[in-house]
Amino acid sequence: MISIRGLQKTFNARQGRVDALREIDLDVSEGEFCVLLGPSGCGKTTTLRCVAGLERPDCGEIDLGGRKVNSTSPRIFCPTEKRDISMVFQSYAIWPHMNVFQNVAFPLTQGQKRVAKPIVAERVRAALKRVQLEGLEQRPATDLSGGQQQRVAMARAIVTEPKILLMDEPLSNLDARLREQMRIELRKITKEIGVTTLYVTHDQAEALSLGDKVCLLNQGQILQVAAPHELYTRPANLFAAQFVGEMNFVQGKVVGPGQVETPLGILQAAVPAGVPTGAAVTLAMRPEHVRFHAAADQAHQTVSGKVTIANYLGEAVLFEAVCNGVAIMAKIAGDADFSMGQTVAVELPADRWRVFP
């Protein structure tokens, strides 16, 4: 549905030239929910705005629904209003001089896909029902709460039954509780109407819970495109490992096949093929795979450490134990019985290490 090839964009900012996008290639298939994830300035919003036509890339090809909307040669640029897209903005962009009905009806009365008046009313009401705002048609836009504005923006975006839905951090201005609720509703609505969605966020928890596919960006480049589960368990590089979820990092040197020398001793870890002996590597393990034992025993391979942090989260406890000068984080079930200053045997299962050259 969305096909991006070789997208490049440079901005001239006050501090100098900024390479916002360097050769972005991405495909989103029909009905897929693709999340663009990354820290500030990574290029995710620029990519979205290029797809929307609000930003003009320096070069690159963009195809929407099989139709080329942007091309370097021959020079093609389809203006935003002619693309079959809808967009939800971070600030919601609800027009203050109209009421809810007029806001949602606007694409149908003033846009490209206009319909007859009775159908407009029907479609608006259906859209408002989907976002659970029935009955608020006559409310003036300036009298809406943040959450309500967000839903009106959503209703306005889906009322035209678009092929492609673009969303620019639509939940970031809501408070935490509302954000979680809306997250679930958003996914439900997009799946119900079956629209191809491109969603921008910097919140990795949001990305993992919403996307069919997550595209991780940093400094204008795509670092990994994968399903959430894949991205979390098999991050392709150090940045992905550290950006998505919590991760323990240990520096080491390869001393043999599957053997890495570290400050914690010689550890067994699956060294990827092609990494020679003597090379410096980084070992990474998720905190939830680290186990604590009250005392060392023969059944498990452990390292001795002292608990320095115990952070109670409710459903789990986030511990930190220092072993030979290396701080290791562990996420253990809430009824874990270890206390500050206690010496524990830290188990680091060999099959859970990921090795990054």
Added chain:
Amino acid sequence: MDIATDLNIADQAADGRQRGFTFFAGALMALLLVIVGLPLLMVVLMSLRTGLPGEGGALTFVNFITVYSNPKTYHVLVNTLLFATGSVAVALVFVVPLVWLLMRTDVPLKKTIMVLLTVGILIPVFLRTIAWILLLSPKIGLVNQWAMQIFGLDQPLISLYNIPGMAFIQGVSFVPGAFFMLAAAYRTMDPSLEEAAHTSGVSKLRTFLKINIPITMPAIAAVMVYLFMTAISVFEVPAIIGMPARIQVLSSLIYSSTSPPAGLPDYGLAGALGAVMLFVGLILAYFYVRLVRQGKKYAVVTGRGYRPREIALGRWKWPAMVFIFLYLAMEVFIPFLVLFWTSLLPHMQLPSVEALATVSWNNYLTMPANVGLRPVLNTVILMFAVPSVAMILSVLISWVVIRSEVSFRGMLDTAAFLPHAIPHILLAVGLGYLGLAYRNYFPLYGTIFIIMMAHIISWIAYGTRTTNGVMIQVHRELEEAGKVAGASKSRVLWRIVLPLVAVGVMNSWIWIAMLSYREVTMALTLFTRKNVVISTVVWQLWGNGSIPEVSALGVVIVLFAAIVVGGLRIVLSRMGTIGQAS
């Protein structure tokens, strides 16, 4: 000592401090009411009295009857209406495209154009008017002389001495101020409101008509009302062009009543006319405030910083640049060039070989003798005293309005804003009457101090708008941190707030000093030999027909303003703005 007693004492101390603060705020309020209210009261009083100021006498409505049963009055009111409407129309014809071009398109040289617009504000309106008269006067105007030469006409081609001519000059002078007002409102419009329309499939033209215009309408309407308010009370253009042509508007009629060329002044007449001007002005001020409030509802500033894509003008770039250049020519280049040219000659003539032979710096060299020291001294006194007093008062008032819990601080703010709605001519006339009628209590009449007072009262409104804005931006928590660290309220003001607002305050200080520098309406109305300032010297020289001397003085006035403001602005922009809440 138990805790309860300690708390009691602390409570009483806090109460005492709060009371002291309220007392201080009350004193400020009283001061404002007096300095604003007294001149207004005088206007009302003089409308109800006959005879000379100080003669006393019974209160009567006879002035109103005389004025409003005279058909001439209605003629004057119609003139005023036509002049005001015309000026606003001319201003809008230039302002709206200018704002759109500079804020939304990729027209080149934006920074330069904005600097030139600011220079336009510095050229006093009376100088610009004089320059245009030198061009378009039927008798002496250079354009007419040139047309008669070239085309052999025996009639002048075009005359400025009519209402369209007056409206044109006044409208052109309104543009820079209106531009910055409208541009500020434009800047607070969320660009994603347009983008949301585009992503909804709405064409660019339809977005402009259905989104841009309705959302910016309150701001445009507010500017229109503000301009109209100013246009019905403005004096300089009607005085220089209208009076010689015997076209009277309300302000020039009021002036002629109080400073007649011959005979005794008629303050009763002035008062009766002024009461109407005041009444209309206050109604318009009410609408203005309401429109501004509605405009604020529509202003949503996102922190995102995504400016909308500039509309590429393509081949429309050239017509746009021509339009902008034409405007700047009328506002800045042509007046300055005309003044400069005439200042170099012993008498006005068209550029020609003979004329070039007579070019010299004579008029500049004889200027000190012509002008004398007193006007310069008086102007300097004004330029230092007025902004200093106005800004000190503004800072104190804003401190109370923005930062304190005093219950009537809203009213204090309104009282500070009121002078904005009072026409300058009325303020001056009222103060003049006060000085004359009650000269035993207020021995100010005829001194530079009465002009100083008029200026201070006028510009407290401007000062407080700025200091309000600046104080709001100094985050409350910066002050609270000072309090927690143990500093007293005045120490917090002195060491934390003031340094942070310093740049904003100094910007306003300069601006008010320049407003005093180029002001002529009030200085002329309160004019006596002792309080002559540079702007009234220009008026006198023009009245005498000393055109080359006027031009020379005009050129110096403009250059001085440009150098001072330009230089200080550069210095201040280097210092930057610190402590702004993010």
